[in-house]
Amino acid sequence: MQTRPLMSLRFSTAPTQNVGAGPHGTRITFPITGGSFDGERLRGTVLPGGDDWVIKRLDGVLELDLRVTLETDDGALIHMTFEGIRTTMRREVRTFVRCRVSRPRHRNTPS
C-alpha cells in the first residue's frame, strides 16, 4: 500500500467531561474548541463544536471516536469523522478518517 500525506491536524480542547466507568469502559468526552490543519491541498481551521468521545477499555487501550467540522481558508466546510485507537505502548494514534465536503473542487479523501 502506498500512501501520501494529506494533512496534519491539531486540536485544542476544553476541559474533559469525565463520565466515568460505564458499560463499555471508562468514558471521557473531549469537547473540541478549535484547531488548525495544513496540507498540500487543503488548510484552514477547526470550528468549535466538535468532540472526541473516548472510551478507555479494560485492556487499557483508548478507543477514539471523533467528529469535527473543518473550514478551509477559502471557506469550504468539511465534515470529518474518525475512529481510532491509542495505546500506551506507542504515543502515535492510528485512525481511520472519513470526510464529507460539499464543494466538488475539494475531492473527498479515499477512505
Place this chain on the structure above:
Amino acid sequence: MDSRFLMTLQVAVVGAQKIGAVPHGTRVTAPIASGHFEGPRLRGKVLPGGGDWTLLRSDGVLELDLRITLETDDGALIHMASFGLRHGPPESMAALARGERVDPASYYFRTTTRFETAHAKYTFLNHLVGVSSGDRRAEGPIYTIDEIL
C-alpha cells in the same frame, strides 16, 4: 409495549455549520451550547460541547444524530446519544425552516435515546432504551423522553 415518562430535555443550538450537499444528502452540524433536563428521577443541565449532526436525505427526511453530556444537579455526568427522524407536510417543514413555532403534532419528530453513566444512583439509565418526541423551536428542540419498559 409500555412506556413511562423519563424527562423533558431542551437544548440550545448555536451557530449551525452548513456543510452543504454531500454524498448522502445535505449536512448541517448544530453545536449545542447548553440546555436543561427534568424528570421525576433526574434533573440538571446540558454541558456545552455536544452537537447534533443532521443529514437531510433526498426523500425529504431529516436524520438527526445527537450526542451530548448531561450533568445532574448532584454532579453525575451522563453520556447521551440519540438517533432520530424528522419529516412532515411541506407547509410545516417550510414554517420550521423560517423559525416559526409549529404544532409538533403536525409533523413527525421521534428519536431513540441511549445513556451511559458511572454514577451508582443513575445506572438504571445504562439499562434502558428511551424514545423521544420532539418539538422543534427556533432556539433549539424540546424532547419529551419516555423510557420503554
